[in-house]
Amino acid sequence: MPGPLAGYRVVEIAEGVAGPHTTRSLADAGADVVKIEPPHGDRSRGWAPSIGGDDGDDSPLFREMNRNKRGIVLDWRSGEDVETARRLLAQTDVAVVDKFGLPAELRWEALHSPGLIYCAISGFGPKGPWADRPASEIGTQMASEATSSLGSIGEPPVRHGSDIGSVFAANNAIQAICAALYARDDSDPANPTGGQRVEVSLFGSLIAMRSTLWVALSNPDEWWGFHLDSYVKPPDHGYQCRDLPIYFSLARIRGEFFDSMIDELGMEWARDHPDYDKLRTDGAGGAGRYAAELKPLWERGFANHDAERVIEIVEHHGGWAFPMHDYERLCQDPQVEAVGAVIDVEQGDGTVMQQIAPPWDFEGTPVSMTMRPAPGLGQHQDEVLAELAARS
Amino acid sequence: MPGPLEGVRVFDLTLWMVGPWASTQLGALGADVIHIEQPSIDPRTLGAGVPPTIDGTSIGYMTWNQNKRGLFLDLKSAADRQTAYELLQTCDVFLINMRPGAAERMGVGYEQVKAVNPDIIYTAITGWGEVGPMRDKPGADVQAQYFTGFWSVSGAEGGRPEVYRHMAQIDATTGNVAAQAVLMGLLARKRTGKGQRIHVGMLRASMALQSGRISEYLSTGDLHQPQGSAAYAAAPDQAFQCQWGDWIGVSVSSEDEWQRFAAVMRKSEAEAEGINDLAADPRWRTNRERVNRRKELAALLQAGFLQRPRHYWMLRLSAAGIPCGYPIPFETLQHHAQSIENQYLREVETSGWGPVWTGGAPWELSRTPSRWFGACLPGEHTGEILDELAARRSVVDEPTPVIGD
Numbered sequence: 070m071p072g073p074l075a076g077y078r079v080v081e082i083a084e085g086v087a088g089p090h091t092t093r094s095l096a097d098a099g100a101d102v103v104k105i106e107p108p109h110g111d112r113s114r115g116w117a118p119s120i121g122g123d124d125g126d127d128s129p130l131f132r133e134m135n136r137n138k139r140g141i142v143l144d145w146r147s148g149e150d151v152e153t154a155r156r157l158l159a160q161t162d163v164a165v166v167d168k169f170g171l172p173a174e175l176r177w178e179a180l181h182s183p184g185l186i187y188c189a190i191s192g193f194g195p196k197g198p199w200a201d202r203p204a205s206e207i208g209t210q211m212a213s214e215a216t217s218s219l220g221s222i223g224e225p226p227v228r229h230g231s232d233i234g235s236v237f238a239a240n241n242a243i244q245a246i247c248a249a250l251y252a253r254d255d256s257d258p259a260n261p262t263g264g265q266r267v268e269v270s271l272f273g274s275l276i277a278m279r280s281t282l283w284v285a286l287s288n289p290d291e292w293w294g295f296h297l298d299s300y301v302k303p304p305d306h307g308y309q310c311r312d313l314p315i316y317f318s319l320a321r322i323r324g325e326f327f328d329s330m331i332d333e334l335g336m337e338w339a340r341d342h343p344d345y346d347k348l349r350t351d352g353a354g355g356a357g358r359y360a361a362e363l364k365p366l367w368e369r370g371f372a373n374h375d376a377e378r379v380i381e382i383v384e385h386h387g388g389w390a391f392p393m394h395d396y397e398r399l400c401q402d403p404q405v406e407a408v409g410a411v412i413d414v415e416q417g418d419g420t421v422m423q424q425i426a427p428p429w430d431f432e433g434t435p436v437s438m439t440m441r442p443a444p445g446l447g448q449h450q451d452e453v454l455a456e457l458a459a460r461s
Numbered sequence: 462m463p464g465p466l467e468g469v470r471v472f473d474l475t476l477w478m479v480g481p482w483a484s485t486q487l488g489a490l491g492a493d494v495i496h497i498e499q500p501s502i503d504p505r506t507l508g509a510g511v512p513p514t515i516d517g518t519s520i521g522y523m524t525w526n527q528n529k530r531g532l533f534l535d536l537k538s539a540a541d542r543q544t545a546y547e548l549l550q551t552c553d554v555f556l557i558n559m560r561p562g563a564a565e566r567m568g569v570g571y572e573q574v575k576a577v578n579p580d581i582i583y584t585a586i587t588g589w590g591e592v593g594p595m596r597d598k599p600g601a602d603v604q605a606q607y608f609t610g611f612w613s614v615s616g617a618e619g620g621r622p623e624v625y626r627h628m629a630q631i632d633a634t635t636g637n638v639a640a641q642a643v644l645m646g647l648l649a650r651k652r653t654g655k656g657q658r659i660h661v662g663m664l665r666a667s668m669a670l671q672s673g674r675i676s677e678y679l680s681t682g683d684l685h686q687p688q689g690s691a692a693y694a695a696a697p698d699q700a701f702q703c704q705w706g707d708w709i710g711v712s713v714s715s716e717d718e719w720q721r722f723a724a725v726m727r728k729s730e731a732e733a734e735g736i737n738d739l740a741a742d743p744r745w746r747t748n749r750e751r752v753n754r755r756k757e758l759a760a761l762l763q764a765g766f767l768q769r770p771r772h773y774w775m776l777r778l779s780a781a782g783i784p785c786g787y788p789i790p791f792e793t794l795q796h797h798a799q800s801i802e803n804q805y806l807r808e809v810e811t812s813g814w815g816p817v818w819t820g821g822a823p824w825e826l827s828r829t830p831s832r833w834f835g836a837c838l839p840g841e842h843t844g845e846i847l848d849e850l851a852a853r854r855s856v857v858d859e860p861t862p863v864i865g866d
Contacts, residue, residue, distance in 0.1 A: 407593025433657025
């Protein structure tokens with residue numbers, strides 16, 4: 070296998086997003102990943118929607134998060150299966166586990182494997198009163214107050230619809246695993262030493278990603294800026310043009326260009342508006358100090374043009390503006406095509422699924438963009454167990 | 462015990478957030494990160510001048526330059542450029558986030574740096590990629606959120622999608638992905654003995670962050686519509702209001718959890734139609750059936766949740782192993798045992814601005830623990846770093862390379 074992590078072996082005992090995303094990235098980067106599932110399979114196989122088809126009833130998310138892995142099934146009610154998992158873990162470089170019902174024999178303390186990097190992903194972290202609480206997106210997004218940058222005060226909470234807590238935790242887990250592998254002593258390749266346990270949580274990762282907020286809240290000179298007023302601003306839907314919403318900034322526009330931009334937008338009426346100086350000087354967009362109060366003025370002007378035309382006018386005068394894509398427009402955008410962000414992955418039944426490319430380009434150890442599909446339930450049982458027997 | 466990257470040195474030619482956040486991670490993992498600023502820097506422009514400030518300096522600079530040493534270098538000056546090359550000979554990693562072509566103009570393109578140090582892990586971070594019609598456009602969190610649909614999957618039930626108002630999540634994600642790439646490059650070098658050039662862009666980092674949701678769209682052609690606190694993939698998985706008006710987030714994402722959740726609701730003896738008999742009700746047989754009738758199920762459960770206080774539900778659901786949580790504001794979070802004991806939030810000393818609160822290291826490593834210390838002043842360690850180079854010069858008999866433009 071090509072890729073920067075070629076030669077490393079990984080065993081995953083995890084479900085959903087956080088653990089599987091972690092090992093999917095390691096697999097994309099060239100590691101040999103074996104996924105252990107319970108007899109009824111990873112829960113995310115049954116998430117909505119279903120891809121249907123002859124090749125099973127998985128969710129697209131499951132197929133995305135588990136490509137390039139081999140899959141086996143083990144049942145923790147069977148002592149023999151627990152022992153098989155223990156032997157697999159003893160012979161691997163990296164284990165990634167979440168804490169749902171893991172047998173005591175498979176915990177770090179019980180393994181005594183000197184070279185193993187054992188990464189445990191939890192909801193709230195290894196210490197503290199909530200250490201044993203199970204993980205979920207909404208629970209950790211709320212507890213880390215990540216939901217306070219969405220919705221309105223006094224209204225029902227709004228979550229971020231991407232699984233940000235889980236993916237942030239996965240991104241951190243990948244870093245910590247790679248750092249721990251780097252620190253390991255591989256001078257005897259058959260018997261590496263210096264392994265360790267690594268702990269990552271959704272809660273801790275969500276907090277780390279909002280570090281600017283905590284610094285801002287320490288003792289700010291002035292109480293403004295999106296780090297502080299993200300709590301109290303109303304929901305922000307962008308700037309609606311005739312057809313679609315956009316976002317823009319005027320930070321780089323000089324005065325005379327601003328006036329000519331206003332004219333070209335057909336907003337001459339704004340020149341006599343009492344807020345015209347604010348329009349000229351404020352940053353616009355979410356970063357602007359008066360953005361919320363000025364937005365109706367901009368939208369009154371933009372309503373006469375399609376988004377593409379507004380972007381053209383703003384950029385022509387030295388500002389920047391961007392379309393607000395939904396996933397449909399995103400996936401059709403020429404830039405997305407140019408960077409190869411959407412890839413084809415042939416599935417076991419010969420159909421092709423579109424998935425998302427890994428985010429790194431390694432010029433010396435390139436990642437193969439020919440991906441293997443996510444395993445069927447227990448698809449590689451015989452192959453993986455035969456390899457284990459051969460190594461033992 | 463030193464951190465896992467003890468002995469790794471990073472030449473950190475980064476600015477604004479994405480690059481500096483990547484090297485903040487590497488510094489926390491024990492690398493000696495040398496953050497370069499131009500000596501002519503106007504302090505008001507540090508951290509892109511992102512408001513608010515503390516004692517006049519942007520909190521952006523203060524957050525994104527933790528765990529580093531500061532060095533002034535003017536790469537337009539021939540003398541400083543030679544110092545940069547000499548320093549690069551001692552470095553393992555080169556990190557830059559500038560538009561394509563900027564590094565070459567400053568004399569630190571990959572070919573130029575490789576000539577000085579062929580083993581270097583050279584990592585370039587861009588906004589939109591190194592190819593394509595948008596390669597020269599500026600890229601920061603806000604633009605990336607809008608362009609990549611990060612805004613399109615959140616919002617009040619039945620309302621329009623809305624932007625995530627804390628505009629740092631895609632910046633930070635790209636920084637994390639860049640740190641991953643550096644680490645993978647170091648691991649590949651451990652095996653092959655060779656350095657290489659790596660590229661990471663915000664566009665693909667943001668799409669990888671959203672790969673689950675985007676793959677759902679790509680499979681079905683259906684765009685996600687805002688649905689408040691409710692998950693798209695599982696049900697019930699959302700916030701419910703409890704007896705005293707406060708909210709609890711509850712997630713049931715497997716059939717096993719559904720059975721346990723149904724048992725908790727039955728034992729609660731809340732008086733709401735159907736609440737005592739969830740497990741046997743054919744409407745809720747599988748997750749996909751529950752997702753298809755999500756609103757109907759949520760209305761039924763909401764009536765039940767309103768009849769007991771949140772503390773009741775937290776106790777009962779936690780005991781049954783059902784994931785749950787509730788909103789905690791910053792003033793509570795900063796003293797909460799869960800954030801303090803894991804050092805997820807901590808107060809650190811800074812060189813110029815007194816103590817500040819910050820997020821801490823999001824990992825715990827049992828053998829080679831990470832570290833966390835406050836931001837340096839720009840150029841704070843210039844004398845110290847130049848002295849180290851001078852000391853090295855006196856023992857290493859190796860001419861400093863001279864690289865033309």
